[in-house]
Amino acid sequence: MPMILMSSKASPFVRKVRVLIQEADRWAEVEENVTPTTPLDSAPAVLAANPLGKIPALIREEGPTLHDSRVITRYLDDRWSLGLYPASRLWEVLTLESMSDAIMEAALGMVYAAKFHAAPDAAWADAQWTKVARTLDAVEDRWISHLSGPLDMGQVALGCALGYLDLRHGNRGWREGRPVLTEWSARFAERPSMAATVPAG
Numbered sequence: 001m002p003m004i005l006m007s008s009k010a011s012p013f014v015r016k017v018r019v020l021i022q023e024a025d026r027w028a029e030v031e032e033n034v035t036p037t038t039p040l041d042s043a044p045a046v047l048a049a050n051p052l053g054k055i056p057a058l059i060r061e062e063g064p065t066l067h068d069s070r071v072i073t074r075y076l077d078d079r080w081s082l083g084l085y086p087a088s089r090l091w092e093v094l095t096l097e098s099m100s101d102a103i104m105e106a107a108l109g110m111v112y113a114a115k116f117h118a119a120p121d122a123a124w125a126d127a128q129w130t131k132v133a134r135t136l137d138a139v140e141d142r143w144i145s146h147l148s149g150p151l152d153m154g155q156v157a158l159g160c161a162l163g164y165l166d167l168r169h170g171n172r173g174w175r176e177g178r179p180v181l182t183e184w185s186a187r188f189a190e191r192p193s194m195a196a197t198v199p200a201g
């Protein structure tokens with residue numbers, strides 16, 4: 001029985017898992033169930049897999065369904081011995097992944113607010129963007145040497161976060177004033193795993 005990945009083609013959190021599977025060349029072991037869902041209208045199939053109603057969720061035979069992208073990527077890395085969470089750099093990798101996930105959360109929150117709130121609040125959206133911008137500045141200033149090292153899950157998460165900013169917040173111009181990150185992002189996007197998982201929708 002293949003594992004089942006509850007997914008969507010636009011989610012940056014799902015993309016982290018899809019990139020990992022692509023890098024590992026293990027799609028033969030995972031079936032994708034593309035089921036978009038929203039906070040106001042949770043898809044029943046997603047709710048059955050995750051009481052929070054969020055994707056990604058990974059249904060597997062060996063134990064309970066896994067959810068939260070970080071749990072799933074850690075599980076698959078361990079299952080397939082991929083080395084994307086190397087012990088020698090573990091805390092750096094987890095911190096970069098956490099920062100990247102937080103960029104996604106702020107960016108997704110802005111999208112949900114614009115779509116689902118009766119009266120979208122521009123000040124709140126700007127405050128969310130400030131979180132994104134500050135985190136990108138920190139990466140530009142302090143994380144570039146890490147980004148040029150061997151592939152790890154922090155880099156994958158950052159690539160997915162930047163791809164999501166391009167998809168949903170292109171007008172905010174995240175590249176401005178961040179030349180090193182801009183260059184890294186362009187190079188990272190050329191990886192076959194990133195090219196095969198460009199978000200849509």
Ligand SMILES: N[C@@H](CCC(=O)N[C@@H](CS)C(=O)NCC(=O)O)C(=O)O
Nearest residue numbers: 011013038039053054055056068069
């Ligand atoms: N922390 C979670 C966040 C997952 C998440 O927010 N996914 C979005 C899609 S991008 C979702 O399922 N939204 C539906 C909802 O919030 O009800 C993770 O890393 O997997």
